[in-house]
Amino acid sequence: MSTKLEESLSTERIYMSKPDVGELEEQYVLEAMRSGWIAPLGPDVDAFEAEMKARVGVDHAVALASGTAAIHLGLLAMGIKADDIVVTSTMTFAATANAITYTGATPYFVDSDAITGNIDPELLQRALQELVEKGTPAAAVVPVDLLGKAADYTAIEAVCREFGVPVLADAAESLGATHAGKQAGSFGRAAVLSFNGNKIMTTSGGGMLLTDDEDLAAQVRYLSTQARQPVVHYEHTDIGYNYRMSNLLAALGRAQLSRLDDMIERREMWRNKYREFFATVPGIEIFGGNDAEDNYWLTSIIVDPAVTPVSSDELRAILDQANIESRPLWKPMHMQPVFMGSAGTITGVSQGLYERGLTLPSGSQMPEDQLVRVLKVLADTLRREPQ
Missing domain, CATH: 3.40.640.10 (Type I PLP-dependent aspartate aminotransferase-like (Major domain))
Structure with missing residues (x-):
């Protein structure tokens, strides 16, 4: 077993959004x-x-x-x-x-x-x-x-x-x-x-x-x-x-x-740090557009595999190996087996977002040292120096 993998398995798992209770x-x-x-x-x-x-x-x-x-x-x-x-x-x-x-x-x-x-x-x-x-x-x-x-x-x-x-x-x-x-x-x-x-x-x-x-x-x-x-x-x-x-x-x-406003404020802080990190990463952007009226529940990214060294799914696997939870965007309902064949007005936009999207840890309960871990793995993977 490699040293890197040993370190990952011995480190506490980082979840996307654990309950924030005290x-x-x-x-x-x-x-x-x-x-x-x-x-x-x-x-x-x-x-x-x-x-x-x-x-x-x-x-x-x-x-x-x-x-x-x-x-x-x-x-x-x-x-x-x-x-x-x-x-x-x-x-x-x-x-x-x-x-x-x-x-x-x-x-x-x-x-x-x-x-x-x-x-x-x-x-x-x-x-x-x-x-x-x-x-x-x-x-x-x-x-x-x-x-x-x-x-x-x-x-x-x-x-x-x-x-x-x-x-x-x-x-x-x-x-x-x-x-x-x-x-x-x-x-x-x-x-x-x-x-x-x-x-x-x-x-x-x-x-x-x-x-x-x-x-x-x-x-x-x-x-x-x-x-x-x-x-x-x-x-x-x-x-x-x-x-x-x-x-x-x-x-x-x-x-x-x-405590809702305080929890939103903390999630906003993580969103801003992710925005700063990805601002100089070609091929990756924060999903959702303008944050002005957002509650910052989860921070997701859209990955262009033609520009980045990895696809969103490959990035998810790398994060998982480092004991960090991430998840694709919602798989559209018209693509789900249980609703396959249902009627709809479909353009393919949601399918593209699902295939290129990834949600990152962004809970209000997450301590800053865990965000540092996430950014370090992202930096190593995307060949970018962390801030």
Whole structure:
């Protein structure tokens, strides 16, 4: 075994985005446990919802078991049903498309703009028009905010108003980001957040639906608690779901939310250091374009193998050998075996981003010495002196 590999295997692994939790989170969860509110719902759920809706600037918030659950119930509350068509971004995590199928609807995938990877509003307009012309108009649109950058909701909402189609914004990756000065999670008829383990803030598992629509929020609350009727005995007139967030996880979320700005600031620092490093590396650029309204959730790069000594996949393998986690950009849904053959308006942009993109360690929990390790491996591989 080479000395270099021995050193890699004996060094702590660097993860892309470990949960950033500490004494404050421990305090909040311990207090929730001591209060006796262990089961789903409780005062921390109520407080978490109130604090989040105030942060984002919406009237209603419903804390749920996952972001996937929020998409599922949001669509059901909008009246989405079997055989409807729901248009969504092809470049996303599978949860977005999976949740559409839970309703019995069919996802229709739209490709990305080349800069941000978010859904292309011009392609969206073309897709909605073509669906109308085929006699199968879309019942909803679910844009996805990719890797911490809100989609172009100014254009998206204008297009959807033209066709009379409601928007459910998948803001699972963009809490803390803005578009046109407005908080991610405040767009569309409703929006969803995710608090999965590697997100900008975490409740271990969990999500939330945000909306200004009181009736929609009430319907989501109802469905998320097994659609139980307000009577003493258990009575159900609708199919419901066990999708509510527990009080313990809400307590964790409250502590995380109080630290959100500091965690975003730290991720911004890593983004800036990566930008400085890659500024003089031909063939590699930071993915996503302008950072002005980003939440810096994850920092990704686009690699041009015709210019660089390695491809993005070769670079990922080299980082892995050095005990550093990295990952390609989301594999587009229209390329996934489970959705192969699904209808869509596809240009190939998202496929190119997937094939040339790589996400690097950029969590707020990461200490600076780990970033130095990452940059050293990158410098050695790309034949560039580190700063």
